[in-house]
Amino acid sequence: MVYLYLIILLPLVGFLINAFVGKALPKNVSGIIGSSTILGSFILSSIFFIHFVNGTQQRIDADVFSWISFGDFKINFGLLLDQLSVTWLMVITGVGFLIHVYSVSYMHDDENFSIFFSYLNLFIFFMLLLVLGNNFLITFIGWEGVGLCSYLLIGFWYKNQDYNDAAKKAFVMNRIGDLGFLIGMFLILFNFKTLNFSALQTAISATTVNHGLIVAITMLLFVGAMGKSAQLPLYTWLPDAMAGPTPVSALIHAATMVTAGIYMIARSHFMYTLAPETLQFVACIGVATALFAATIGVMQNDIKKVLAYSTVSQLGLMFMALGVGAYTSAVFHVVTHAFFKACLFLGSGSVIHALSGQQDIRKMGGLKKWMPITFWTFMISSLAISGVFPFSGFFSKDEILGAAFEHSKVLWAIASLASILTAFYMFRLVFLTFTGEFRGTEEQKHHLHESPWLITMPLVVLAILAAVGGFMGLPEGLGYHHALKGFLNPVFAQALNPGEDMHGSAHELSASMEMSLMAGALIAALLSIAYAYFKYVSKSEKPNEDGVPISFVRRWIYNKYYVDEIYHLFVGFPIGKLSELFYSLIDKTVIDGTVNYSGKLSVSLGNQLRKLQSGYIGFYLLAMVLSMVVIFLFAFIIK
């Protein structure tokens, strides 16, 4: 139990040190403190993980202290460690540590270096709290806490008001989702008198629960997930969030925070399983987001924006997996995605670093020659995300597609289309960035270099994980052992009725069917890559410069379907107008006007009286009160 506290508290200690005395410390010391606390958490998490794998670790579910309680209202501050949370722990602290190390070099010239590390540490602290809470409200602390850190880090370069706008947008969009989460918690608390995961699961399995209630709860919680995990229609903050430093994009906006929605639904699987309507909705939103974001990704020219839309799209796939009941597959994809997407973001950071801030892929090209390590790690991760055998994405994505196929052919078809687009835009990115001729300035060309080892080392580690990570989940349908499924089984098995299997229905497919689905997906991905090769390498096409006239549909997609503009027109703008209307018309004119009018009325009444008394009404009132006070005090003293 002490070790579990330490896992959470180490990053908090790191935060406090860097926040309070960081300025006085040399940069390297700040960086070492920031990174080593996470390394400590990682080592402790690994010990727990190994014990869980060996079956020598029992699930920990303990209340630490009583937080908000009076009478029969009780919410405790408690922690829960099981196979699901330890999986997330490994990703958060493992990938988190690598990104901290990377940041030591990447952020080295920043004047607010120690503050950056304090924010990163604080983020890890809240993220750990999120996955280790044993009730919804503790998870909610982490949930809002990571939102805060995301806000602080997106707006890290606070002199730029555009970045600050992006930060504020992220916070507000998340708050919209959080309201859903909050109301969902109220429903749970009111009906079951607890927010504790285990107690809730017991309560729900013990009785037959009103079906409408469960649907309402799960839908509201999903609204929270839509905000945090950037799903339609609350996704628009994530592409803007790329304003933050690149390590932040890798850590928060790709590998960890944005998967919180998936964690929360997986954690509440015992409720979602009872609400097929919600699951259907989750699957639809997920697959729609996957396709929608992928189409935008095809048209973007900012290296980080492409990756951002790709993240939105991949998260959509994970939600679809949840929606078809394939919880393990969703978790599996969370893990592999953390490897390859963190690697891609860090790779893009390495590129941006080498080009002194350039993010436009139209101004890149041919970088493979100067940056071989960045290129190869980026390549491996791109192969992984595109679903090429035997890289990790191949296994996790095909598992999701298989589950979708089992559930509905339409879902499968749309998700497959999104995957084909993914392979295309990823290799469009790879080819435009790393092959062909360099299209930047001579000045930049002169300075081109491979990044230092603190940057390339995390890239290599992540690329290796992206390459081999898939072997933790080999397809069961083909007779292999799915290690992750076995590992997570105790978590997801609890809610299942005997004879039913809600997670990962892929194995119900016949082996030949599964084989042909996988082969089909692989061939489609390869064809897609080949098309990108043909287009951008053989024909050396490059995307249009801004201002070149393009067809309406292309312009529509290029401008992200004008969703931001639509939101502004239908939400932001009317609220602003309403604010002005409330203030100038209702407050100043109607309400205050009435008050002043009644005031004037009494004054004119007073003026009539004044003819008798020649006084001032305010003075009289004051005199009255004062004299009353004096009389009473006097009477009191006399007694």
Next chain:
Amino acid sequence: MLLLGVLFFPLVAALLVYLSGNKQAKYVAFGATVIEFVASYLLKRSLSVGGLQPLVYSHIWITNPNISFALSVDGLSSILIILTTFLVPLIILTTFRKVIDNAKSFYSLVLFMQFALIGVFAASDGFLFYIFWELALIPIYFIALLWGEGRDKEFRNRAIFKFFIYTLGGSLFMLLAFIWLYLKAGTFDISALYNLNLSQNEQLLVFAGFFIAFAIKVPIFPFHTWQPETYKEAPSAGTMLLAGIMLKMGLYGLLRWLLPIVPLGVFIATPYVIVLCIIGVVYGSVIAIRQTDLKRLLAYSSLAHVGLIAAGIFTLTKEGFEGSVIQMVSHGINVIALFFAAEIIYQRTGTFEIAKLGGIRNVAPKFSTAFMVVVLAAVALPLTNSFIGEFLLLYGVYEYNTWLSVIAGLTIILGAVYMLRMYQNVMLGNTNENTIGFTDLHWSELAVFVPVIAAIFLIGIYPKPILNIIQPALDNILTYSLR
């Protein structure tokens, strides 16, 4: 004895401050209020030791009409007294860097106000309550009028005078209600009033009298229009006294003197009142989004926050009650820190215009951090004090009506919009000619922020001591309110 000491010590101190002269006034005032804080803490301690029974003091004062000098301090009163004694020294500290004309009068008025506020929270005789209620108005009236900062003196006089007449006029309805109750009960004693059986119409009448007085003081929409201009025109210390403590008188009045006395009237009026409160939440938040003046923005945000507290009280639920008290404390602490931040900005730049500010973070990192923490508390981030308050309040509203809680819940979105927008435009971006020379916090300013920030996290992480001590008192009120 301690109880009488805690009540009268500020009055004695007010005199001492006046006698100590303009130079020494602030030090004497600060020292006295710190002693008072310690004393009030001891008072709370003696309460816990004595179990659930309130501390009482009663002395017959006037026999005809039957009025006694009766005080009763239970958990609820003691928490609000401690809030008062915690905030007043901080408020005095916020003025340390300022040259105040006729300082001895200023500080003795502040102490006199503290005396009256403690009296309001301690009185258990209706008439005594009324006297303290009105006594509290006098010092703040003079503070706002004579030490106000608005450029336009004529406009200030009108705004402050309007505030005075409006709140005083409202209180007269309360006086009428008390007299009516006296005629029925033959006493102003609170426990007798709690056990009074009035017909429905009588209850509605008394309800109306009290409600107008309390609603103006809180203020509840649409009785709030005195507030933005008064907050803006008063000196910041006056605004802090008003927003931090004085409006809690209205909320406390609702809990202590309205709900348990006329439960039937409350039952009938609640659906309308709660809707008014929640209109205030959304209305205040929406207006705050486009405010251009820092102080007025904070005034409208305060309107939204107290609207939610009042709504929580009218839900007549345990959660709403507990949340309302936690939030009274939290709002008191946070709002004085917010107005202090505004004051610091005004002292250094000479303006409250948001558009003229920006970039302060570049030059004043300590101030930026302190302000950020307070802003986060104001938007009810978990682990800060107001998260506990808002969570319980919204849950109370939820228990009353689901849809109302969704509408009231908009505050967590809108609050983030206007607070972060304000912070961004005031603190972030590049410096300009107004903010380039902005100096970071002075030690006396830091001495205000440190205890405030400590309280923000302490209550947010471990609210149990407060929840525990107010519970018996609130349970008692709830029992009478639901009879």
